Structure formats: C-alpha cells, structure tokens
Amino acid sequence: MKVNFLNFSDPKDHKYFLITGGEFILKQDAVESILENLNNSGFNEKVSIYQDELDRTQEIVSSNIGGSLFQENLIIHIKHTSGKFPEKLKSLLEDENIFKSPNIALIIESSIEKTPTSGAWIKNFDANGLIINCKKLKVIEEKMWLKRQLSFLPKDLLPIFGGSIFQNNEANLLGQKNEVALLKILFLSKDGIDETKTDHIIFGSGISAFELEDLLINRDFKKALMTINFMREHDRQNSAPIIWIIAKVINSCIESLKAANKKSALMNSGVWSSKINLYLSLIKQANVTEFLNLNEEILKIDLINKGLMKAEIWEQIERVILKLQDATALQN
Numbered sequence: 001m002k003v004n005f006l007n008f009s010d011p012k013d014h015k016y017f018l019i020t021g022g023e024f025i026l027k028q029d030a031v032e033s034i035l036e037n038l039n040n041s042g043f044n045e046k047v048s049i050y051q052d053e054l055d056r057t058q059e060i061v062s063s064n065i066g067g068s069l070f071q072e073n074l075i076i077h078i079k080h081t082s083g084k085f086p087e088k089l090k091s092l093l094e095d096e097n098i099f100k101s102p103n104i105a106l107i108i109e110s111s112i113e114k115t116p117t118s119g120a121w122i123k124n125f126d127a128n129g130l131i132i133n134c135k136k137l138k139v140i141e142e143k144m145w146l147k148r149q150l151s152f153l154p155k156d157l158l159p160i161f162g163g164s165i166f167q168n169n170e171a172n173l174l175g176q177k178n179e180v181a182l183l184k185i186l187f188l189s190k191d192g193i194d195e196t197k198t199d200h201i202i203f204g205s206g207i208s209a210f211e212l213e214d215l216l217i218n219r220d221f222k223k224a225l226m227t228i229n230f231m232r233e234h235d236r237q238n239s240a241p242i243i244w245i246i247a248k249v250i251n252s253c254i255e256s257l258k259a260a261n262k263k264s265a266l267m268n269s270g271v272w273s274s275k276i277n278l279y280l281s282l283i284k285q286a287n288v289t290e291f292l293n294l295n296e297e298i299l300k301i302d303l304i305n306k307g308l309m310k311a312e313i314w315e316q317i318e319r320v321i322l323k324l325q326d327a328t329a330l331q332n
Contacts, residue, residue, distance in 0.1 A: 002115070002131040005030060006141055011037045015105040016098075016129030020112050025173035026134035026145075027109055031077075034107055038075055043105050046075040054078075054088045061092065065101040073103045080110040093121035099128035142171070149180045160247060160302045164240040167307075183244055212245045217278040221325040225318060232314040239313050243301055246320055250294045252279060257288040282328050290327040294320060 001014075005026045011017065011034045019027050035046075049057055057078065064074050080086060089108065092098060098106065106129070115131055116122050125131060137145060143166060150162050161183060169175035215224040231242060252269040256279065259265035266276050283291075297320045303309040304316060 001129070002126065002133065005132055005134045006137075006144060008033075008130075008132050011130065012041075014130040015043075016125065017106065018108045018110065018115070018125050018129060018131045019134055020110050020115055020131065021134035021136075022111065022113060023134045023136050023173065025177055026137075030132050030134060031107060031109065035075070038105050041073075043073040043075050045072045046077055048077045048079065050079050051081050051086070054086055057088065057092055061098055061104065064104055065097060073105070075105045075107065078106070078108045080108065080112075082111055085110060085112050090119070090121040093124055096124055096128075099124065137173075139170075142166070142173070145173070146176055146180075149177070150183070152184060157247065157251065160298060161240075161244060163302050164243055168240050179240060212242065213249060213275075216246070216249050216321070216324065217275060217282050219282065219325070219328060221321060224321055228314065228318055228321065236314070239317065242317055243298065246317070246324075247295075247298050250291060250298060250324070253283050253286065254288060254291045254295060256280070257283055257286065257291060285330060286328050290323075294323055294327060297323060 005021075005023075008030060015038070017030075017034055019030050021027065047060060049060070057076070060074075060076060064072075078089065080089065098104065113135060115133075143162075146162055146166055147158070150158055150165075153161060165176050165179050165183075169179065212224060212227055215221075215227065228242065231239075248270075252266055252271050255269045256262040256265040262280060262283075263276055266279050267273070271279055297316070300309060300311075301313065301316050301320070304311050304313050
C-alpha cells in the first residue's frame with residue numbers, strides 16, 4: 001500500500017515500512033510514530049543498519065525469521081541515504097519469507113524520491129507493507145502540516161501563531177518544528193512541564209523565553225523594552241517567540257478578567273502556580289476591554305508579519321508593551 005505522508009496517520013495495521021522522499025523532518029515524524037506503535041505492540045528490540053553495513057542485513061534476518069531462542073520481537077531499521085536503491089535490499093525483499101515472520105518488523109528509510117512501478121521487491125512491499133512518500137511539500141500542504149502540529153492551540157490563537165511561524169520559516173520544516181516545540185512549552189505547561197527544566201529554551205540572542213514573561217508580569221516594563229531593543233538589534237528575524245510570549249500574557253489575563261474565579265482561569269490557561277499571584281496582581285485594577293484591545297493589537301502584528309499591513313514589526317511590539325503598561329497601571 002502506498003500513501004503520501006499527509007495521508008499517513010495510523011501505522012497500527014502494518015509491520016513493514018518503506019519511507020521514501022527527500023523531506024527529512026517528515027521522515028523523522030513517520031519513524032517516530034512507527035516506533036511508538038511497534039513498541040506498544042511488543043517490539044522492544046531494535047537494530048539499526050546503515051548503508052555501508054548492508055552485508056549484515058541478511059544474517060540478522062536469517063537468524064531471527066521464525067523466532068529466536070528467547071522469542072524477542074525485533075525491529076530492523078535500515079537507512080539508505082544516497083544513490084540508487086541497493087541491489088542487496090532488493091534481493092532481501094524479493095523473498096516473501098521476510099514478510100511472514102511474526103517477530104520481525106522492518107523500517108527502511110530510503111533517499112529515493114519515487115518508487116518503481118515494477119519489480120518483485122516493490123510488489124512484495126506494496127502487497128505486505130506500507131510505502132510512505134515523504135516528498136517536499138507544496139505550500140498548501142506545508143500549511144496543512146503546520147496546522148496539525150499546532151492542534152493544541154485554541155482556535156482563536158491559531159491564525160496568530162501559525163501565520164507567524166509560516167511567515168518566518170516557509171519551506172523550512174525544521175525551523176517550524178523547533179518553534180512549535182517552544183510554543184508547546186509555553187501553552188501546555190499546565191500538563192506538568194516543570195518550569196525549572198525549561199531554562200534551555202532561549203531566543204537566538206541568549207535571552208530566556210521566560211525572562212520576558214517575568215518582566216511583563218512583574219511590571220518591569222523598562223527592562224522589557226530594553227530586551228525588545230536588544231532583540232531588534234541582535235536577533236531581528238526572531239520576532240515570533242516575542243509575540244508568543246506577549247500573546248500568552250495578554251490572553252491569560254483576558255481569561256482571568258472574564259472569569260468568576262480568576263485564579264482557576266489562570267490555572268486553566270496554563271499559568272504556572274508560582275506565577276498566579278503575579279498575574280492576579282498585574283490585573284488587579286485592569287479591565288477586560290483594555291485587554292481585548294491589546295488582543296486586537298496582536299492580531300495587527302500578525303497581519304504585519306504576513307505582509308498584509310505595512311508597519312515596522314518591532315515598533316509595533318514596543319507599542320503593545322507600552323499599552324500593556326497603561327492597561328495595568330496602578331492607580332492611587
């Protein structure tokens with residue numbers, strides 16, 4: 001059976017996988033999903049075979065077909081990284097016995113872009129396994145892939161963050177994946193992510209992602225603006241994480257201001273328990289209307305990132321921080 005990566009969702013009905021194409025990140029995602037499923041199915045042993053080690057393949061297969069002394073379930077992970085599909089692998093796959101062993105699972109990562117339409121080896125694989133094509137994605141396909149990665153986001157935030165990530169990393173799935181990983185930490189902290197384990201999450205300038213949040217909720221707006229100016233000078237292309245942090249603060253405040261139980265709303269928004277009192281103090285004299293206006297400003301920044309509005313992005317970020325300062329000003 002053959003599928004494109006975007007149509008690949010559940011590997012549970014298969015034990016034999018051929019992964020082709022030149023998009024490394026898609027192949028990595030496919031392998032991770034396959035390994036997780038195989039592990040859950042009792043395949044806990046794995047041997048990796050690289051292109052220059054193919055002579056080992058037949059020996060390993062032969063010694064495990066039909067079960068071994070201790071009945072281990074073995075994953076054979078073969079990595080073909082360049083050139084034509086190796087003849088040694090073709091010979092291996094032409095023997096249908098490899099597809100009949102209950103204790104062998106097979107993952108072949110191949111650099112070939114297209115699979116042939118004829119030949120005993122490919123017909124055997126098509127009949128017994130799953131062939132996953134991980135080719136470079138078209139723009140619309142890339143956006144679909146990114147949207148799936150961001151499925152944890154509330155729908156109202158997806159256009160902001162998805163647009164920013166795509167704008168800054170079009171045709172760069174690795175960059176998109178890295179930024180999604182940061183975003184997950186920011187938004188899914190309520191699921192038990194330890195704040196003390198996130199010190200390595202930093203912007204390109206070396207400034208901690210959580211340092212800016214702390215500056216904002218502590219109302220140290222002077223230092224926050226100094227941080228923004230530093231980023232503008234030294235990490236100009238990395239505005240998206242800054243926008244995420246500001247949006248996280250603003251949206252957490254909105255949810256709390258709208259709720260009868262402000263503390264519970266902050267917890268449900270993913271605010272760490274150690275920071276809840278700081279958030280409550282930040283919005284003590286604020287009103288929801290001002291924060292809704294701040295949310296509109298974030299939407300405008302997203303349009304700027306997409307090129308749909310003309311303005312200097314860092315000036316707009318600074319403007320939002322100044323408005324946040326006004327919205328949370330302590331009155332005498």
